[in-house]
Amino acid sequence: MRDPVYTYCREVVPPSVVEQAASLCFTRPGASNLVLARGNVLEAYEVELVATSGDGEVPGDEDAGSAYRGDSGAEDFELPMIRGGAQKRAAGGATRARPQLHLVGRWSLHGRIMDMLAVRRSKARGEADQLLLSFAEAKMSLVAFDPSTQGIVTESIHYYEHDALRTRTFNDDQTCELRADPECRCAALRLYGDQLAVLPLGVASAGSISGSGPGAGTGAGTGASFVLDMRAGDVGVRNIRDFVFLSGYLEPTLALLHEQAPAWAGQIETARDTCAVTVVSLDMSRRAVSVLSTAAGLPSDSQALAAIPEPIGGVVVLAASSVAHVAGGTISTILALNRAATRRIGAAMRPYLDTSSAGLGLVLNPLASACVVVGPATVALWTHHARVFLLRLCGDGRLVKRIAVARIAGADVRAEPQAPVAHVWDDIAVLPSCAAELCPITDEDGDPATDERLFFVGGNAGRSLLLGVQDTRQAAASDVDIDIDADLYGAAAAAPKAAAAAAAATAAPAAGDSDRRWADDLRFTVHDEVLGTGRVAAMDVGVPAAARAAAPGAAPTAAAAAAAAAAEPLELVTCVGSEWRGGLCIQQRHIQPETIAAFDLPGAPVRGIWTVRCLKEYNIGGVMQAADRASLADLGDTFMVLSRDATTSVFAAGNDLQELDRTGFFTAGPTIAVGEILGHTRVVQVHMQGLRVVNAAGRETQSVEFGRGEPAVFAEVADPYVLVRTRDGELSLYEASPESGLLQPLALGGGVRGRLVAAASLFEDAHRVLGTNREWAERNKAALAAAAAAAPHAAAAPLAEAFDSLYADASAPRKRKRAHGHAAGRRRRHAGDAADDLYYGEDAAQPEADQAAPGQGQGQPDDEARAKEVGGQCPVYLLLALAGGDLAIVRLPQLDRVWTTLRFDHLLDTLAPPASGSSSSSGGGGTSSDSEGSSSSSSSSDDDDDDDDDGGQPRTNAAPGAGPHRAADPAAARGRRIDQLRLVQLGGDTIAGVHLAVLTTAGEIALYRAFEHCAPEYLARRAAAQPAGDAPPDRDDEALALRFARMQHGVLAYDPDYAQKVRRVQARQARAFRIWIRRSELRAERLARQHAREKQRRDEAAAAAAAAAVADWGDGSDGDGHEQQDAGLGEPNGLRESNGLGGSNDGLDEPDGLDEPDGLYPLETTSKFAALDSVGGYPALFVSGLRPVLVMAGPKRYARVHPLRVAARLPAALVPAGAAADFDAEAAGLATPGRAVVGVARFHSAACAHGLVALTQAGTVVVAALPTSAQAARGGVEFDAPWPVRCVPVGTARAGVGTQGGVAFHAASGCYAVAATSIEPFRIREPNPDIADRQAREAARAGRRADPTPGMVIPEFQRASLDTTSAPPLVPRFSVDLLSPVTWETIDSHVLDPDEHIASMRTLELECAQAAGGARALLCVGTGFVLGEDVMSRGRVYVFDVVDVVPLPGRPQTSRKLKLLFQEDLHGAVGALAELRGSLAMSVGAKVFVRSFAADALASFAFLDCQTWVRSLGSLRNFLLIGDLISSVWLASLQEEGPARLQVLGRDAGRLPVECVDAVVLGRQMQALAADAHGHLHLFVYAPRDAHSLSGQRLLRRGEYGLGSRAVAMRRLVAGPAAAPDPAADPALESAPRQVCLVATASGAVHAVAMLPEKSFKRLHRIAAQLIRGTPPLAGLNPRAFRAVPLHLRGNQAPRRTVLDGDLLVPLYAHGPASRQRDAAQRDGTSPDRVLRDLVAIERAFSILGA
Secondary structure (H helix, E strand, O other), X not given: OOOOOXXXXXXXXXXXXXXXXXXXXXXXXXXXXXXXXXXXXEEEEEEEEEEOOOOOOOOOOOOXXXXXXXXXXXXXXXXXXXXXXXXXXXXXXXXXXXXXXXXXXXXEOOOOEXXXXXXXXXXXXXXXXXXXXXXXXXXXXXXEEEOOOOXXXXXXXXXXXXXXXXXXXXXXXXXXXXXXXXXXXXXXXXXOOOEEEEEEEEEOOOOOOOOXXXXXXXXXXXXXXXXXXXXXXXXXXXXXXXXXXXXXXXXXXXXXXXXXXXXXXXXXXOOOOOEXXXXXXXXXXXXXEEEEEEEEEEOOOEEEEEEOOOOOOOEEEXXXXXXXXXXXXXXXXXXXXXXXXHHHOOHHHHHHEEOOOHXXXXXXXXXXXXXXXXXXXXXXXXXXXXXXXXXEEEEEOOEEEEEEEEEEEOOOOOOOOOOXXXXXXXXXXXXXXXEEEOOOOEOOOOOEOOOOEEEXXXXXXXXXXXXXXXXXXXXXXXXXXXXXXXXXXXXXXXXXXXXXXXXHHHOOXXXXXXXXXXXXXXXXXXXXXXXXXXXXXXXXXXOOHHHHHHOOOOOOOHHHXXXXXXXXXXXXXXXXXXXXXXXXXXXXXXXXXXXXXXXXXXXXXXXXXXEEOOOOEEEEOOEEXXXXXXXXXXXXXXXXXXXXXXXXXXXXXXXXXXXXXXXXXXXXXXXXXXXXXXXXOEEEEEEOOEEEEEOOOOOEEEEEEOOOXXXXXXXXXXXXXXXXXXXXXXXXXXXXXXXXXXXXXXXXXXXXXXXXXXXXXEEEOOOOOOOEXXXXXXXXXXXXXXXXXXXXXXXXXXXXXXXXXXXXXXXXXXXXXXXXXXXXXXXXXXXXXXXXXXXXXXXXOOHXXXXXXXXXXXXXXXHHHHHHHHOOOOOEEEEEEEOOOOEEEEEOOOOEEEEEEOOHHHOOOEEOOOOOOOOXXXXXXXXXXXXXXXXXXXXXXXXXXXXXXXXXXXXXXXXXXXXXXXXXXXXXXXXXXXXXXXXXXXXXXXXHHEEXXXXXXXXXXXXXXXXXXOOHHHHHHHHHHOOOOOOOOOOOOOOEOEEEEEXXXXXXXXXXXXXXXXXXXXXXXXXXXXXXXXXXXXXXXXXXXXXXXXXXXXXXXXXXXXHHHHHHHHOOHHHHHHHHHHHHHHOHHHOOOOOOOOXXXXXXXXXXXXXXXXXXXXXXXXXXXXXXXXXOOEEEEEEOOOOOEEEEEOOOOOEEEEEEOOOOOXXXXXXXXXXXXXXXXXXXXXXXXXXXXXXXXXXXXXXXXXXXXXXXXXXXXXXXXXXXXXXXXXXXXXXXXXXXXXXXXXXXXXXXXXXXXXXXEEXXXXXXXXXXXXXXXXXXXXXXXXXXXXHHHHHHHXXXXXXXXXXXXXXXXXXXXXXXXXXXXXXXXXXEEEEOOOXXXXXXXXXXXXXXXXXXXXXXXXXXXXXXXXXXXXXXXXXXXXXXXXXXXXXXXXXXXXXXXXXXXXXXXXXXXXXXXXXXXXXXXXXXXXXXXXXXEEEEXXXXXXXXXXXXEEEEEEEEEOOOOEEXXXXXXXXXXXXXXXXXXXXXXXXXOOOOEEEEEEEOOOOXXXXXXXXXXXXXXXXXXXXXXXXXXXXXXXXXXXHHHOOOOEOEEEEEEEOOOOEEEEXXXXXXXXXXXXXXXXXXXXXXXXXXEEEEEOOOOEEEEEEEOHHHHHHHHHHHHHHHHHOOOHHHOOHHHHHOOOHHHHOOOOOOOOEEEHHHHHHHHHOOOHHHHHHHHHHHOXXXXXXXXXHHHHHHHHHHHOO
């Protein structure tokens, strides 16, 4: 193995486990935001009320708001005297609304978030809250939301990684807990055991790194932090376990749970009550701490604290067997949860013990539980075994007398051990990871908009819930009465009733009332869910069922199945959860719709496809009126238009497609675009020479010819406008008249007739979400006045910065009054003025424009003109990407430029108007005014050098793009230009649903999200012009308050030669089709001549007199000559069938000389975007090109980018005659790689509701539908996720999955085997061997069997159980379940013995004499018996086969069954399994055995003794990688010559706790990958020629990579060579076989690891170093430190920088601005094209996953 080797790692699936949650007003003041931490990913949600009926309902969420218990439909009464929000809620009872989570943004940080909390800010000053994050080992970062870029900025960073503070323990990086004072006076970080770092809040910043976010300049910041050692001084607190802040104190007060003298389980009899709660007070001025009280005597198993608010106060102490309440330094009561609690409590605390609930038998894990305070005296507790309890503090006032407990959710295993309980999808019982109470949702007046208290519970088993909790008794008794009394008699009269209600809430239940009755008063409602794919226990890779069904004849072996699926992407299947509750998550990188029908239409290959729906008009009272538009969403498609190279076909859409011969459509040439106008009553078709208008009956109503100029190459339709663009860039705009129903051209001016427009598009603002600066200022007048009053002496610029925190509800619905119908007339402007203002700025316009009255100039129409502008219709905007690189938005029909941004072709992170005083000037661009600390504002520094020549001055009359630096733009020189763009509304009716999609000529896809943002300069001018009252008119009043923020996605597409490749393929397809036509004609002619000759023979034979003469004439030479002539006519020009179209002499290499119209092909003449209003309930945007994708927005209203794959075949007309069944169309040049989808259109019919029709590159038309969404039918596919995912529960509500080897894919059958669990009590076995022998003899004699051998035949797990305790612990009972890959239900199960745990499960290719090919895929399971610490562990190995059986009636999925081939008892647990040269390699404790499977038995022929415990095995040919839990990695080789044995080649000399091990290969180089228990990946090589390896005895460490979480599984995938190698990329990348190793972590993330050659690594490594130095990181984190191994874990190994971080290169470079790409490449002496080609070539190894 050669050295050096280099590695590329990237996170292909982001982490999804919700580990932390915080509620605050993060995005704006008054908002209810929920911020979630998923590993190193930060997500911000906004909680909004969504109507349960009407237009506001999100599709596919019908049952998300169902109540968990009780009736949610209460009768609403008319109450005349209810104030504020209560009156509004009573009046709005007809339309109920429920809270829903909408994703605002997500950011990937360079560090795992250990904890976070909210930092409250002053709402009176209009300040949004901030977020405090903690990272390992001891770091804090204060971040805030920047509304100007929709990103986060770093306010301050604090780190305490000093040697003087470290305690040198292994838990140093785990003590990063954050707590905040309820009054937000300070925050505390626990670090290095018993030390607290205190951060003062709410003071002026001092010595911190601050940005320009909402908190800057307002006096709100953080003070200098200080560290307090709780072990020093008079405090003397040691071994802190938990701490919380208490409310109701004048100074910040902490409650510390600690254990002064550490105890262990062996001291339970002598040290029972060793824990204590100490309350200390923090003196912020003196930086000191003083002890207030101490409550000692708590159980030794106390682990967590929960603060109780006033009036009760104190803390609740959670222990494993009890729950206690402590207040004022005394213990109020201790509630025993099981009978073993008495052994944990000493004699001094026995008087406080309450054993009334000991029968619950509940054993808590406080560190894995979550609790929230849901009432004044009620706490909801989610336990680690998926059960929910309510704890109520009963007493008198502050004195708590007892704690009542009631179970409200989750299965009671002890009471109902045998009753099957099915999964309840709206069940609130989840495996908890965190819990938080949300900020209340308020209306415009600041009153609560809902009666419920909202809570969020994060889940470890895939589901996290948004819950609403309502006290039905208190809501019915006090909510109305107190409000009415307050309105009638004042607040003083309502005070006694309010106090009585509070006392009733905390009073103890009456003697006759049960604890269950008070628990029923609380109603829990599941409003929304957040889907996750963690916590992951195991992972495997399989082939989707759709791919197997598409290829008949399943492969008999796993290797053959993998080879057959090489063309199809694989799916990742992970076990999620634990033994208590879990399931499977099936993830696919792509969207594969369910094919309804696929067909090849006769004729030439189809190049474009459109479907339209057209309403019929009826004569009602002499007026033509359209059908009811309310049913438009359910209206089926009327026409389907298919465009070919030279013709167009029209079909009547429906269940059966029927081609229409006589219609008004143009069919003599290709079609460019088809759309709907005039309220869906007309269909307009645009072709190369003109356009036609057709009604619902298919009759032509108008035809327009373009003239003799250049043909049209692009068109777009947005009612009532039609935009047409010619080849030379000239634009034509047509408007449909509602009176005449005809299209009329609009004068655009002479400036549009040049090569000034690179791309154009239309946007119909159906929801009227784009607002102007004046509307924004009027809507936020009160907030602006408050900001001005808070800073009366501030200058104009600081005042403008203060306005950044006042941006109104950008995501809240803001609808204007909508009218129907069309206007009678519209305003039109002079063509010259419009063109000059649009392209050369206002200074080049006519002088009269500057002297016009305010409100009458450009961009400032008066109110009457504005009303006439839209005419009661939706406003329409024209987007123009100019050749100079700018983007302009124009309001139609006046051509008023209402928004513009510079350097749009650089694809900056934030698109903003120029920073000068006007939206039409040309000062700066992009994000020049943003904070340099923001991640999305980093592009502002990148494009400074590009805008220096502008100098902040208006442009001259020179044509855009004529500047010297723009002509020399490297992006334009390489052909990377803006190809097409589209502005579309995806989901919802707010501006957050507006997205801008951009497609470059190199195939790159950029996606932007719109948000409202009013220019600070405009607000400053408005405030300075008129401080009080209405401001005078301003020139920017009618400019759009709009910005765009770029969104990151995981689709990497780049190929500058893609357009040329597509044209070449289309030319070859056209030539192949002409050959097929010619061949068909010649065959028809030859067949006709043969029939004529046969008829002539029969006639002559009947008339001939002599049969011999007729026979002689028939065999003459004339006939032979005719046959030869026919054969020559059958294959003219050398096109014989034997040659085919893929041979070397086919003559199809270049498209020269083809008789195509003007040499144009559909790549250039059709739109690459298709807006789909509803596909499976999701609004979507299809983007064709190099990587066809669907941009979808689900219920979370966040756009997701998913690649689209459609199963297609090559049409028969393009297949060469005599071609083999495995004909490679890509190699023959008849198809592009990747099965590209070139067109998608909506398709809605009875057979395919809300589906789509797709057109492949080969010309195949596929009608398909998306799988059912998980929100509509639980267990379906959820597309509102980074990858499309399907969540399937395993077993029942009391079942889970195994945490070791939980899933295995059986390739031969396509089924999945899962280690399922159920819960049962644990029993101690008979420890005395003599008694066990006697019991065995009695059992043998009773069964008339021979007496067993004493002490040898009775293992411990077969002995009788003993009843030693009344409350035995609960343990899992394992079984091997076989799941169907279609329905995902259990079709067979093999239950294991009690106390037998599955430790490993793999599907291996073992040599078997019964197999036809010598090897067969068998399911191997290794188990171990867990009987206690004093009993030696034993284990078993099972070998299963999946066989075909007769299915049950009505259940065809039950055609598979598990067949046990072999099992063997072993003297140890089987920890790992692997396949080695057709044999089974397994580890039993510290030994590794290699066994062969023959004659239904396992024969061992080689073994190896390792040191501690073999945790993982990995094989490659005859090499075996061994991962030991302590002794790191071993490399062994199986020698079959002579006596077979395992020989150790090398090993790592360090001590590394290895969890998983595998290998990755590139050519002849191999690397060993080892993941340790701390979440780091280590890379080793075997280099015997290196002097440091001691002749190969030592494995050399060559790199390291931080995963961020513990690795749970590794899978190595092998794919074939690249189908279409890039000649410009590194040859070493293109020629080597593609291999990738997937590493799954517990947080739900999946990392892909691949090797790369040295030349590419060095180039990309230098680029990555520049990105690290030049890009400000979020939260002040170091990207290199995040991926590096800490010093105390590295040992004596020096770090080697041989690993590339793909999560740094892809987001910052490949998806970054063009200016950043250019600058980084120039500093490295290369070009962006070379760097991007290297990245694409490396990422091509991940294409096996569909990425």
